[in-house]
Amino acid sequence: xxxxxxxxxxxxxxxxxxxxxxxxxxxxxxxxxxxxxxxxxxxxxxxxxxxxxxxxxxxxxxxxxxxxxxxxxxxxxxxxxxxxxxxxxxxxxxxxxxxxxxxxxxxxxxxxxxxxxxxxxxxxxxxxxxxxxxxxxxxxxxxxxxxxxxxxxxxxxxxxx
Amino acid sequence: xxxxxxxxxxxxxxxxxxxxxxxxxxxxxxxxxxxxxxxxxxxxxxxxxxxxxxxxxxxxxxxxxxxxxxxxxxxxxxxxxxxxxxxxxxxxxxxxxxxxxxxxxxxxxxxxxxxxxxxxxxxxxxxxxxxxxxxxxxxxxxxxxxxxxxxxxxxxxxxxx
Numbered sequence: 001x002x003x004x005x006x007x008x009x010x011x012x013x014x015x016x017x018x019x020x021x022x023x024x025x026x027x028x029x030x031x032x033x034x035x036x037x038x039x040x041x042x043x044x045x046x047x048x049x050x051x052x053x054x055x056x057x058x059x060x061x062x063x064x065x066x067x068x069x070x071x072x073x074x075x076x077x078x079x080x081x082x083x084x085x086x087x088x089x090x091x092x093x094x095x096x097x098x099x100x101x102x103x104x105x106x107x108x109x110x111x112x113x114x115x116x117x118x119x120x121x122x123x124x125x126x127x128x129x130x131x132x133x134x135x136x137x138x139x140x141x142x143x144x145x146x147x148x149x150x151x152x153x154x155x156x157x158x159x160x161x
Numbered sequence: 162x163x164x165x166x167x168x169x170x171x172x173x174x175x176x177x178x179x180x181x182x183x184x185x186x187x188x189x190x191x192x193x194x195x196x197x198x199x200x201x202x203x204x205x206x207x208x209x210x211x212x213x214x215x216x217x218x219x220x221x222x223x224x225x226x227x228x229x230x231x232x233x234x235x236x237x238x239x240x241x242x243x244x245x246x247x248x249x250x251x252x253x254x255x256x257x258x259x260x261x262x263x264x265x266x267x268x269x270x271x272x273x274x275x276x277x278x279x280x281x282x283x284x285x286x287x288x289x290x291x292x293x294x295x296x297x298x299x300x301x302x303x304x305x306x307x308x309x310x311x312x313x314x315x316x317x318x319x320x321x322x
Contacts, residue, residue: 023217023294032285033230037219041301045206045213052206052213054240054276054298056184058198069194079215081296083244083272111244113296115215124193133184135242135274135296137215140202 001066002100003156006089006107009114014106017092017120019043021081021113043115043137046077050141057134059088059127067091067155070098070121071148076139080125081113083133089126089157095119098149105157121149162227163261164317167250167268170275175267178253178281180204182242182274204276204298207238211302218295220249220288228252228316231259231282232309237300241286242274244294250287250318256280259310266318282310 007013011020021042031038045052057080070093082088090106093099098121108114115137116122125134139145168174172181182203192199206213218241231254243249251267254260259282269275276298277283286295300306 021215021217021296023219032220035221035223036286037221038297039217039219041214041216043215045215045298047213052208052298053202054182054204054206054242054274055202056182056200058184058200059193060196060198062196081215081242081244083242085244085246111294113215125197133272135182136199137206137213137298 001154001156003158004103004105005158005160006105009090009106009108009112016094018117019115021079021115022111043079045137046118047139048075050076050139052137053140055136057125057136059125059132059134061127061129065157067123067151069148069150070123071146072119072121073145074119074147075141075143075145077115077118078138079113079115079136081135082110083135085110086129086132088128088132090114091123091126093121100151100153103155162315162317164319165264165266166319166321167266170251170267170269170273177255179278180276182240182276183272204240206298207279208300209236211237211300213298214301216297218286218297220286220293220295222288222290226318228284228312230309230311231284232307233280233282234306235280235308236302236304236306238276238279239299240274240276240297242296243271244296246271247290247293249289249293251275252284252287254282261312261314264316
């Protein structure tokens with residue numbers, strides 16, 4: 001079993017896979033007569049031929065934390081925002097044929113969401129420590145929009161000391 | 162000044178204005194090999210001629226809590242989900258010409274979001290007690306998509322004892 005060490009989630013490191021959703025000062029604008037700061041357009045929702053829906057995912061920590069399957073949604077983006085103020089794990093690989101050597105892990109903070117670009121390989125939602133809720137924005141439509149690939153070698157996660 | 166007393170936010174009471182976003186057991190489905198409960202399709206995102214974006218709103222409580230302006234977005238829905246586990250205030254009126262006598266207030270719980278249907282009149286985001294963050298899913302596009310109307314008589318809010 002191969003072992004991945006999660007790196008901190010930053011917009012730069014995550015750019016090949018999508019967007020990090022957070023209160024980015026560079027995107028702040030005052031609205032509502034000064035009563036609201038809008039951090040605008042943090043993630044674009046892609047819904048090729050379908051429409052966007054809002055759902056809530058209640059994620060149970062995976063035990064043991066061994067990753068065996070990756071998935072992708074070719075027709076739409078998929079955004080996750082934590083609602084419980086807890087960190088979680090993000091595991092992704094570039095679009096195209098899945099290359100197991102290019103799987104990367106990120107440790108997302110409690111105030112960070114992610115938006116997977118269409119076609120980006122990712123492991124399903126990985127809450128850490130306790131059951132956690134996430135708001136999810138993704139695509140609904142008649143076409144099949146989920147490919148799954150089983151990893152020939154499972155991946156373990158080793159957190160930094 | 163007229164006074165509104167907020168009612169509890171329920172899907173039934175809010176139906177004329179849009180959807181309440183919460184972990185509705187009637188919409189629960191097991192996915193991800195039993196590691197996730199997906200509360201599916203809690204809100205539909207409407208983006209007439211535009212596209213959906215995800216933003217973050219940081220809302221400063223309105224002081225004094227006197228409501229003077231209502232707004233609507235004719236071309237798109239607008240969804241809000243609290244990220245700080247705090248209650249907030251939702252003030253709405255039916256679509257069409259704004260009827261001040263039909264303005265209603267709801268007290269939203271910390272685990273409840275709202276999705277305003279296109280054209281529904283609403284006050285801008287009303288955090289209570291302290292600055293609060295919300296995830297927002299709404300429409301972006303070239304057309305003007307915000308009408309504002311000033312209320313001839315301001316509205317005060319009286320919370321139930």
